Amino acid sequence: MSGKRKITVAYGDGIGPEIMQATLDILIAAGAQIETEVIEIGEKVFRKGISTGIAPESWESIKRTKVFLKAPITTPQGGGFKSLNVATRTTLGLFANVRPCRSFFPYVPTNHPLTDMVIIRENEEDLYAGIEHQQTNEVVQALKLISRPGSEKIIRYAFEYAKVYGRKKVTCMTKDNIMKQVDGLFHKIFDEVAREYPEIENDHIIIDIGSAIIADRPHSLDVVVTENLYGDIISDIAAQVTGSVGLGGSSNIGEEVAMFEAIHGSAPDISGLDIANPSGLINAACLMLVHINQQKVAESIKNAWLKTIEDGIHTSDIYNKDSLRKVWTQEFAREVILRLGQEPVRLRPVHYNEGDVMSKIKITKRPKANKELVGVDVFLDWDEEKRDPNKLGEILKTLSGSNLKLAIITNRGVKVYPDGHPETFCSDHWRCRFVDEKDGDKVTHDQILVLLSSIKELGLDFIKTENMYNFDGERGYSLAQGE
Numbered sequence: 078m079s080g081k082r083k084i085t086v087a088y089g090d091g092i093g094p095e096i097m098q099a100t101l102d103i104l105i106a107a108g109a110q111i112e113t114e115v116i117e118i119g120e121k122v123f124r125k126g127i128s129t130g131i132a133p134e135s136w137e138s139i140k141r142t143k144v145f146l147k148a149p150i151t152t153p154q155g156g157g158f159k160s161l162n163v164a165t166r167t168t169l170g171l172f173a174n175v176r177p178c179r180s181f182f183p184y185v186p187t188n189h190p191l192t193d194m195v196i197i198r199e200n201e202e203d204l205y206a207g208i209e210h211q212q213t214n215e216v217v218q219a220l221k222l223i224s225r226p227g228s229e230k231i232i233r234y235a236f237e238y239a240k241v242y243g244r245k246k247v248t249c250m251t252k253d254n255i256m257k258q259v260d261g262l263f264h265k266i267f268d269e270v271a272r273e274y275p276e277i278e279n280d281h282i283i284i285d286i287g288s289a290i291i292a293d294r295p296h297s298l299d300v301v302v303t304e305n306l307y308g309d310i311i312s313d314i315a316a317q318v319t320g321s322v323g324l325g326g327s328s329n330i331g332e333e334v335a336m337f338e339a340i341h342g343s344a345p346d347i348s349g350l351d352i353a354n355p356s357g358l359i360n361a362a363c364l365m366l367v368h369i370n371q372q373k374v375a376e377s378i379k380n381a382w383l384k385t386i387e388d389g390i391h392t393s394d395i396y397n398k399d400s401l402r403k404v405w406t407q408e409f410a411r412e413v414i415l416r417l418g419q420e421p422v423r424l425r426p427v428h429y430n431e432g433d434v435m436s437k438i439k440i441t442k443r444p445k446a447n448k449e450l451v452g453v454d455v456f457l458d459w460d461e462e463k464r465d466p467n468k469l470g471e472i473l474k475t476l477s478g479s480n481l482k483l484a485i486i487t488n489r490g491v492k493v494y495p496d497g498h499p500e501t502f503c504s505d506h507w508r509c510r511f512v513d514e515k516d517g518d519k520v521t522h523d524q525i526l527v528l529l530s531s532i533k534e535l536g537l538d539f540i541k542t543e544n545m546y547n548f549d550g551e552r553g554y555s556l557a558q559g560e
């Protein structure tokens with residue numbers, strides 16, 4: 078048996094086969110210890126009527142090798158075709174999306190020549206769960222779900238990544254000044270995990286100013302770890318400011334399987350012309366080599382690639398007046414191979430440490446907290462002509478039998494009863510908070526059932542309830558604005 082690591086490879090569509098060939102030639106020349114299993118994905122598979130663009134036997138290969146190097150595919154327009162990326166991510170539990178964003182100035186024009194950051198985005202949770210409901214005529218909601226293990230996994234991944242890639246700082250970005258529970262949890266876990274990595278600096282920035290920093294002085298950032306939606310947005314901003322979106326690779330990492338690909342698409346407009354730039358896939362392949370613990374090979378390819386760019390050997394997409402020579406796709410690969418063993422002089426060379434990032438990803442076992450039910454938020458669809466919160470308050474005060482009392486009413490989060498302001502705009506969506514008559518006492522499910530049935534008796538439409546819990550005595554729900 079050879080000591081080579083099996084990987085699954087897909088040549089994809091459009092320019093995919095050309096850039097994959099160039100990339101594999103470099104990997105082999107550099108001595109990567111890999112053995113490829115080729116699968117078919119994309120257009121041809123879609124045409125066979127498989128809506129995900131990947132056949133069941135191909136899934137088997139990916140699950141067997143656990144490493145997937147993927148060229149871009151063409152997603153046919155319309156016809157119910159699904160994104161292969163989304164299917165792979167959700168099917169295989171790829172929880173981390175990693176996107177290095179580096180400038181290669183002056184070879185690639187950018188206003189931010191010193192940018193060299195990595196965005197590590199949580200891939201499975203957050204608003205992307207897609208749990209959405211229309212609850213009233215006027216109001217729809219989406220659930221934002223953040224879990225402790227999900228957050229811990231991605232945050233640990235970010236710190237382990239920093240260690241192996243020789244990075245100095247990990248910055249967490251959230252909006253926990255507003256979302257104190259969900260983003261607060263992510264930030265709290267970040268602080269807990271960061272304490273285990275004293276050799277790596279850490280800080281936290283609110284996502285809005287964080288995005289502004291990425292756009293304005295990205296060189297001040299190193300590794301950024303964040304939730305799914307924020308990560309989706311800032312990874313595009315970060316890639317754009319480097320000016321080199323076309324050169325970027327990315328990875329999607331799971332506990333078992335990982336997928337590596339270029340950021341760009343299948344570029345059908347230049348397919349078959351041998352002019353595509355293979356750099357995005359080459360950079361993705363370097364991420365793959367580090368993932369499978371072949372750091373030295375990754376380092377030699379990356380440094381040879383940097384030297385090629387620095388020597389002015391450019392494919393037509395980045396060719397400019399200062400370039401030395403315009404080369405074809407496969408010719409570019411040969412030039413990289415010629416430079417294996419060399420380091421760039423003007424561009425900073427890379428250095429990777431030994432270490433297996435994934436083996437350190439663990440979830441801390443915690444004792445179950447003592448969970449106490451202390452109240453309930455009942456949401457109503459109530460559309461009286463004047464929408465007067467005081468009137469709703471008076472109606473709800475007449476409820477009896479449950480020993481629960483109305484504490485406040487809010488409308489889209491703003492307190493409107495008691496002592497609301499007539500200026501506050503009210504929609505038809507009301508959150509009515511009930512607590513025990515004797516403040517601070519525990520509440521039971523039976524009390525809530527009695528409350529709901531008396532609300533029903535009044536002819537009011539309750540559209541959902543949220544129980545309010547304390548965990549080990551700590552409040553597990555947010556207070557309303559003005560509460």
Ligand code: NAD
Binds near residue numbers: 148149338344347394
């Ligand atoms: P694209 O990235 O394929 O192309 C945008 C432009 O950039 C084109 O002008 C193209 O010629 C150029 N370009 C892209 N990669 C290049 C390279 N390596 N070298 C030189 N020039 C390059 O984006 P698009 O045109 O919006 O999408 C084309 C197809 O790719 C669509 O079917 C889309 O669904 C698919 N796509 C796939 C992936 C993926 O598989 N991960 C990602 C994005 C888009």
